[in-house]
Amino acid sequence: MESDNNTEKTITKEAISLMEMISFPGRIVVVDTLKDAEKATEYLKTVNCIGFDTETKPAFKKGQLNKVALLQLSTDDICFLFRINIIGFPKPLIEILNDKNILKIGLSIKDDFSSIRRCREFHPNSFIELQDFVKKYAIKEMSLQKIFALLFGKKISKSQRLSNWESDVLSEGQKKYAATDAWACKVIYDYLSKIDPIHQ
Numbered sequence: 517m518e519s520d521n522n523t524e525k526t527i528t529k530e531a532i533s534l535m536e537m538i539s540f541p542g543r544i545v546v547v548d549t550l551k552d553a554e555k556a557t558e559y560l561k562t563v564n565c566i567g568f569d570t571e572t573k574p575a576f577k578k579g580q581l582n583k584v585a586l587l588q589l590s591t592d593d594i595c596f597l598f599r600i601n602i603i604g605f606p607k608p609l610i611e612i613l614n615d616k617n618i619l620k621i622g623l624s625i626k627d628d629f630s631s632i633r634r635c636r637e638f639h640p641n642s643f644i645e646l647q648d649f650v651k652k653y654a655i656k657e658m659s660l661q662k663i664f665a666l667l668f669g670k671k672i673s674k675s676q677r678l679s680n681w682e683s684d685v686l687s688e689g690q691k692k693y694a695a696t697d698a699w700a701c702k703v704i705y706d707y708l709s710k711i712d713p714i715h716q
Contacts, residue, residue: 526656527666538670540695542593546686548602556589556596557608560618563591567702568622568643570600571681571694572631584631585681588698589620595695601682605636616641621705622698623647623660646701652713664700667707672696 547556560566571586585601589612598609612618613632622628623646632638647658657663661672676693683690 525654525666527662532661532665532671535665535669535671537673538664538668538696539673539692540590540595540699542591542595542695542699544595544597544691544695546597546599546691548599550603550606553598553603553606554608556598557606557612559594560589560591560596560612561615564617565619565621565702565705566591567595567698567700567705568620568625568628569694569698569701570628570631573601573680573682574678581634582682583635584628586686586694587632588694590695590698590702592699592702595698597686597691597694599686600635605632605638610636610638614639614641618642619644621646621701623663623701644705646704649705650708653708653711654714660697660700660704663704667704672700 545556547553567590569588570584571588573582573585575582583601585599587598587600587609589596589598613620620643622643625643625645629640646660646663650657650663655663655666657666661674664670664672673693673696676690679690681690
C-alpha cells in the first residue's frame with residue numbers, strides 16, 4: 517500500500533498482480549425468464565442491502581453503442597444475473613431499482629444508469645456510489661479491483677470484462693466475474709461502514 521502525505525491510500529498494479537485471486541463464494545442464479553425474474557425479485561424484497569452492477573457487450577466500432585445485456589444484484593450468499601438482452605426490464609426488477617427501502621451499492625453507477633435508461637426509464641432510489649463513499653476513508657483509488665485489493669489484500673479478476681455478454685449461454689467464467697463484481701461492492705461497503713471515516 518502506498519500513501520500520499522500519509523493520508524491518501526493507493527495501491528499499484530504490480531502489488532495486485534501478486535495477490536491471491538478471489539471470487540464470489542455463493543450461489544449464482546441466471547435469470548432468463550420472466551417467471552424467474554419474479555421469483556428473484558420476491559427474494560430480493562426481503563433484504564435491505566445488495567450489491568449492484570451491469571455488463572454490456574463491448575463495442576469495437578466507433579459510434580457503436582450496445583445496450584445493457586446483464587444486470588447483477590447480489591446479497592452475501594446469492595447473486596442474481598438478470599439477462600436483460602433476453603427478458604428486457606420486467607416491472608418487478610424496475611421496482612427493486614426504484615425501491616427506497618433497499619440499499620443498492622455500486623461503482624460508476626452514473627454509467628450504469630445511462631445504459632439502463634437507453635432501454636427503460638426508471639427512477640433509481642437508495643443507491644450508493646462507492647467512488648464517493650470510499651473518499652471518506654482517504655482511499656484515492658477509483659477502480660473496484662484496486663479498492664478491494666487495498667482493503668482485503670485479494671485480487672478480483674477482470675479477465676471477462678470484454679467478453680460477449682450477449683452470448684446464448686454465459687460461460688462459467690462470465691458468471692463468476694459478473695457475480696463477483698456486484699458482491700464485491702457490497703463487501704466493501706459493509707466493511708467500511710463499520711469503520712469511522714477519516715476527518716480531514
